[in-house]
Amino acid sequence: MKVTCNNCNDVTVLHVKGRIRDLEEAEFLDDKLYATLGRGCNKAVVDLGNCDWINSVGIRTLIHHYNSFKRNYGELKLSNLTEKIEQIVAITRLAQVFDIYDSKDEAVTSFSYS
DSSP states (O other), X not given: OEEEEEEETTEEEEXXXXXXXXXXXXXXXXXXXXXXXXXXXXXXXXXXXXXXXXXXXXXXXXXXXXXXXXXXXXEEEEEOOOHHHHHHHHHHXXXXXXXXXXXXXXXXXXXXXX
């Protein structure tokens, strides 16, 4: 699994590639999200367009950081979900927690209206 970051305005976008199915893989995302907050950026989008699979470990990581961003007066949003990830999000009811967008650009733009 690989996580790359870039900034769009004052929003950090984290692009996830591969699978999040164990602690070691989730740690890549975990570290990047902690680093984002550590830099003082409290607006982030996790782009899951190239994420093949996510299980309970990855979901737990996302929920943990959703709460971390909220505690830091920020927001963590999801974008570009694949069909498989959409099904997992529906089953776990994460769509009731996260703001989810069809594209990274929509997610980034949504921060200007928050």
